[in-house]
Amino acid sequence: MQETTTTKNGHPPGLYLLFFTEMWERFSYYGMRGILTLYLSKTAMQGGLGFAKDDASIIYGWFTGLVYLTPIIGGYIADRYIGQRKAILIGGVTMMFGQFSLASTPQLGVWATWLGLALLIIGNGFFKPNISTIVGALYPQGDPRRDSAFTIFYMGINLGAFFAPLVCGFLAEDLFAVKKVVDGKEVIERYAFQYGFLAAGIGMLVGQIVFNTLAPRLLGSIGKGIKIQSKEEQEVHNQPLSDEERDRMAVILTLTIFTVFFWAGFEQAGSSLTLYTDSYINRKIGDFVIPTSWFQSVNPLFIVALGPLFSMLWLSLAKKGKDLSIPIKMSLGMVLLGIGFFFMVGAVMERGGNSADVNIKASLMWLVMTYLFHTIGELCLSPIGLSMVTRLAPVKLASMLMGVWFLAPFLAQIVGGYIASYVERLGALEIFAAIGGFAIFAGLVLFAISRKLVKMMHGRG
Incomplete structure (x- = not known):
């Protein structure tokens, strides 16, 4: 059943739940992405993995590319088998563990980085296509509020993307970084990338807690089941x-x-x-x-x-x-x-x-x-x-x-x-x-x- 309750500006309250959830997911992703190339290219003594800059760029390209490939698979699985809400839960939790895996690399070794990136790719595939689908499902076909709703939702994406590098970058490059003075200039001797990844994981956790707590009340049945084609749709x-x-x-x-x-x-x-x-x-x-x-x-x-x-x-x-x-x-x-x-x-x-x-x-x-x-x-x-x-x-x-x-x-x-x-x-x-x-x-x-x-x-x- 469609969500019919509206707020004072005419949008269902479920839209703002999705706004908030997407904002924290984008905070998580862009916070990690903002420091990823630096993390890959800085030396081990500087807190990084020590890849050459050209190799770091290629790894970055493959990671961000695969992030855009898996939503095709995640959307298909949600449509055919599990529904959008369950896919968002699976994706969010998977990405959260991916961020925590990246943060644990100093303790567990470089394999934790590759595991973390893999979990982020898989989790994003479940999350990305399905939360947007639920935004559209809040409104009946032809509803003039739909374009405005996606504009509001898009602002959530960019708010998360705006704050993420500021917070995660500050933790990795400033607050917890080890600095020294060389020729009168303060330079970073060792980065604290793990704290940036940890903050990204916590952001994902916050978004998932709020979404799964409020979704039953604000979204009703939207996104819970699998869409079955009507006779007209089959024709x-x-x-x-x-x-x-x-x-x-x-x-x-x-x-x-x-x-x-x-x-x-x-x-x-x-x-x-x-x-x-x-x-x-x-x-x-x-x-x-x-x-x-x-x-x-x-x-x-x-x-x-x-x-x-x-x-x-x-x-x-x-x-x-x-x-x-x-x-x-x-x-x-x-x-x-x-x-x-x-x-x-x-x-x-x-x-x-x-x-x-x-x-x-x-x-x-x-x-x-x-x-x-x-x-x-x-x-x-x-x-x-x-x-x-x-x-x-x-x-x-x-x-x-x-x-x-x-x-x-x-x-x-x-x-x-x-x-x-x-x-x-x-x-x-x-x-x-x-x-x-x-x-x-x-x-x-x-x-x-x-x-x-x-x-x-x-x-x-």
Whole structure:
């Protein structure tokens, strides 16, 4: 039965339970991710695992890529066998133990790190697709509150992502880190990564306790059972695809390919940009040195600040009959991503090129401008892409095509990890310029074929 109770602003109270649960899950994930590359690349004496930077980038890429692959499996298991609520419980508890396993590496050895990463990949597969499904299930089809609900839910994601690197990074790089003074400068002698991972695990625990305590009262029966197709749904499922539906599927697949290029560049934030920031960006403001992991909070901060503005912009354009088509918006996102990387080229050039001298630092503003343009690009592409799939996918293939859409970040994370590994070999100037140039080129190609794609959407562009 649908949840019918509403709060003063017209949304079911269950929405805010899901908001809170997702906020703590994202706190857990992004807190761990914010320090992961540093943890992999710092030496054992510094509290890390001692991998070369290029190898650390590849490991990071495979981990974050697999995180986007397993939701296809977790969603299928929930739909067919266990239901969404039970999947969220399994996923949350599994991820919690994954974080605690990472935190116990100093006592148990490096195998605890690999176990922790594996548990995070598996747990995310159960958690990620099913909590979003429950958000949609709070509202009947055609309910005008649905878009607003997902906007609120998206803010929970980014609030968690904003605070996570600040807290986990502060514990790992500042509060519990061992420091010393070298040539009058305070430097970190040994990081305390285990405390950052521990905080991430505690965040996951808090979210699960609250969710499983309040879900029976606030969600009712939503997400408890397995969806059984009605006779009408079975009839729709058995009908062959029309030519228009095939065209729309082709558009989804085409735009998915382009998003692989976008995310491969965008996700450099956790690998090559993190490593470059750690060594070559001036992070000092007065006497305070900003922990490297804190910069993982810049993107969600911009999302929270700019997201409502973009929502109003698209709505205003639509009311005036001047709304941009989906392919145009996504092509704009790719161009903005490319421009962002040319700010990093500026940072490299300020340092005189690919100098390995860590005493020569680039201005912090180059990095901030990079994140700003990347965030604006994300707002033009990511939510637009999710909307596109729900608009264009045939009813009987909607879940599968949403899974295909999430395959783009899976491939992109792995590709992005290998790209980041070449920064040390080929030079940051060449890599950042190549990524920026290719993103702009791909965006222009998408712009060039946008009319054809809109035509193939058959009125849903």
